[in-house]
Amino acid sequence: MTIVDAHHHLWDPAVGEYPWMTGDFAVLRRRYDLADLLPQLRAAGVSATIVVQVRADLAETVELLELCTRTTTIVGVVGWADLTAPDAAAQIDMLRTGPGGQHLVGLRHGVADEPDPHWLLRDDVDTALRALTDRGLTFDLEITTRELGAANALARRHPQLRFVVDHGAKPPIAQGWHQDWADGISDLALNPNVWCKLSGLVTEASWTSWTPTDLQPYVEHLIRSFSAQRLMFGSDWPVCELAASYTQVLAAANRSLLALSDGERRNILNDNALRFYQPPDASPGDQQ
Template sequence: MKLDAHQHFWHYDPKRQEWITPEMGRIRRNFVPADLYPLLQEVQIDGCIAVQAEESLRETDFLLDLAQEHEWIMGVVGWADLGQDNLDEVLDQYSNQEKLVGFREVLQAKDPRYMLRDEFVRGMQKLKERGYTYDLLLFPHHLEAALELVKKCPEQRMVIDHLAKPLIKDGEWRDWKKKISLLAEREMIYCKISGMVTEADWKKWTSDDLTPYMEIALELFGPERLMFGSDWPVCLVAGEYEQVYKVVDDFISPLSPSEKANLMGDSAVQFYGI
């Protein structure tokens, strides 16, 4: 099964999606399943994982409603405040939602120590007890704290979104590699090859700009713990869906059929329990 392990839907509202700046004008509109499905078909991808883009339970409900309507939306990574006192009650509300596979917060917008609070760690442990995964949305300067979090929750399945957003535009990779390699040593930690074009120069990136980061990710995580994600529609500020897909497809062309299958879907199926 081929999966796009990371994409978003939204009904655009400038207040709710305030992170979409004027320079990202192309994505200041609604993006719904009917927009994505033809793109998946063009590259023969069977389905996707819809990931939260807004920090609200309304967002989780919105994505679950879409997943119920469209069989090819195979999983939802929703939002919940892991530190809230009533987390158990919130999770109970979703106990019958089979397509809810995990959760995410926008940790990249928060102080790195935010994820090390006792209440956050306690919330993460509750996710583990219920079988949910966790997506880590980070910048490189969050990686040290993320490693501490992983040590506190060693049995929790987590995936690093967008390679932790290395400074591709600046060509920096040494410090990022050093930090992310420590997380890669943990067998419960996966990584998404996604979100690269928006960390590169939006106007003139090339596949050569992205290749070193994919090579490092493959070296550290192996195809068994890597998963392709388009980050559509965010990727559209820097490239078309088929361009994003082709970069990864070309990169993995020397791999064996089983290695390709892992990176293009099987790893995500295993991680998210699809």
């Protein structure tokens, strides 16, 4: 079985601002580019990826889209546009018509960093998300337990827009089971237009002592909530390197899915990312 990685990043602190790369995250303040990524993919048997924005500026998305014109490995870009701006729709169209623009599959915003837990329900954001729907694009929900209620209301407000929850909404694994997270995820998953990524869990656990067993209850809850039809694997590389290598993250994901059928594992590890993001020239079953 080949694998599609539905969530990784590339960055270069020399050309953009990454204010979160301080403290324990400061070790990530170096360039991670395609040359760093490709050996990881080859070692893990990953055939295609979706790269996800990190900086809240259009320039990063323009760069990532242009990169897609020079590689066949990255098949889609989850970019950024200012969803609160009056010209948000025009920003989206600019990205779509530039070099590699056909690879824009969706947008993301760092909602968990916003002071307002109901930021997703702003009127201007609502208008921008309708523009996404009209263009057949998607929206990544970068949220935590705090924002699950707003995300639920948003998903009901936009039933035609495909949403995906990044990192399982960041369950506080290192602190222990949190019922508010579990209940919020279950409620959000009742919306058929919401999917979820099995990604980023190792960095929510103890960076130095996590084991796959620590992740298992959270993976099982996500499977119960979304089923194998709406879950997709993501490495969250290179952020994952705070706690685990690329191959360790994939090994943990594979172990957590052992109870599933071959078809269910294929959905999570390959097909669902392509069904959800619908990148150009790629469809479920293509990545053989």
